[in-house]
Amino acid sequence: MKGFTLFLMLALAAMVGCSSENPFEAQPQNDSLENSASLEKRGKKEVSIKGSFETTFQFIPLVCIDPLSGTPVDCGTAGAIPVVVSTPFTGVGRLSHLGRSTVASEQTVDFTKTPPELTGTDEFTAANGDKLFATHSGVSGVPDAQGNVTFSGEYIFTGGTGKFKGASGSAEFTGTANLATNKGEFSLRGKIKYKKSDHDRDCDDDD
Numbered sequence: 001m002k003g004f005t006l007f008l009m010l011a012l013a014a015m016v017g018c019s020s021e022n023p024f025e026a027q028p029q030n031d032s033l034e035n036s037a038s039l040e041k042r043g044k045k046e047v048s049i050k051g052s053f054e055t056t057f058q059f060i061p062l063v064c065i066d067p068l069s070g071t072p073v074d075c076g077t078a079g080a081i082p083v084v085v086s087t088p089f090t091g092v093g094r095l096s097h098l099g100r101s102t103v104a105s106e107q108t109v110d111f112t113k114t115p116p117e118l119t120g121t122d123e124f125t126a127a128n129g130d131k132l133f134a135t136h137s138g139v140s141g142v143p144d145a146q147g148n149v150t151f152s153g154e155y156i157f158t159g160g161t162g163k164f165k166g167a168s169g170s171a172e173f174t175g176t177a178n179l180a181t182n183k184g185e186f187s188l189r190g191k192i193k194y195k196k197s198d199h200d201r202d203c204d205d206d207d
Contacts, residue, residue, distance in 0.1 A: 044195050049171055051095030052187040053103050059179060060086040062108070083111045087118075089184065097192065098126035109140055116140040118151060130162030132192075136173070147179035157192055167194035 061082035064075040073080050091103045107120035118140050124132040138153015152174040160167050171190025178184065 044166075044193050046169065046191050046193040047097070047196075048189075049096045049169065049192040050187070050189040051093055051098075051101075053091035053093030053095075053185065055089045055091035055103070055175075055177075055184045055186065057087050057089035057107075057177065057182055057184060059182065060088075062086055063112075085109050085111070091184075091186075095124060095126075095132075095188075097194070098124060098130070098132065101126050105136075107136075111140075111142075116142065118153065122155065126162075128162070130160065130164055132160040132164045132167060133158045138173070143179050147181075148176065149179065150174070150176050151186075155188060155190065160194075163196065164194050167192060169193050 059082075061075040061080075061084075063084035064073055064077065064080035064082050065071060066073045066077070067079055067081050075082060085108070087107045087109055089103075089105050089107065093101065093103070095101050102125050103122060104125075105120050105122040107118055109116055109118045116139060117137070119137045120135070122134040122136055124134070126132075134155045134157050136153055136155045138151055140151040141149050143149045152172070155171045155173060157167050157169045157171075159165060169190060169192035171188040171192070173186050173188040175184060175186025
């Protein structure tokens with residue numbers, strides 16, 4: 001019996017010596033599977049997001065030029081042309097995963113660029129108070145004779161509160177505005193990843 005036990009021990013030792021893996025050690029799990037399982041456990045899932053809003057904005061000149069010389073002048077000067085403006089806006093509409101919601105944004109438009117560039121920060125608020133934060137950038141057209149202008153760009157979601165804490169993703173947007181009425185509208189469509197609760201419908205077009 002002792003001889004058999006010694007033989008078994010020698011055989012196992014030979015197996016370990018021929019392999020870089022110890023047969024008695026638990027092997028590590030695949031990292032990608034582990035990360036995927038971790039995300040699933042936390043309830044985060046990438047889903048579609050879309051919506052539209054009607055907005056009211058302000059037009060606040062920040063930098064102005066003289067129309068003849070093109071040199072910077074005080075924006076209170078008669079005939080001064082604004083070339084960089086602040087256009088903060090608020091709006092109401094519907095957005096997937098928020099339902100009826102509001103948006104409040106700080107935005108700057110730089111008409112010295114070709115095409116004019118717009119940048120801003122945004123806060124979307126759901127009816128229950130949950131907030132989705134974003135930044136945006138894009139381009140604007142030049143206003144026509146009636147003050148109509150079109151614009152387009154991209155939102156980058158940067159977190160939020162409630163179920164949108166840690167949210168990420170992006171969405172493309174397009175819209176129009178009228179400088180005579182200070183009214184506008186825009187729509188957006190993209191993808192978002194956030195921690196869905198048990199009460200959220202498991203579909204891409206939640207609203």
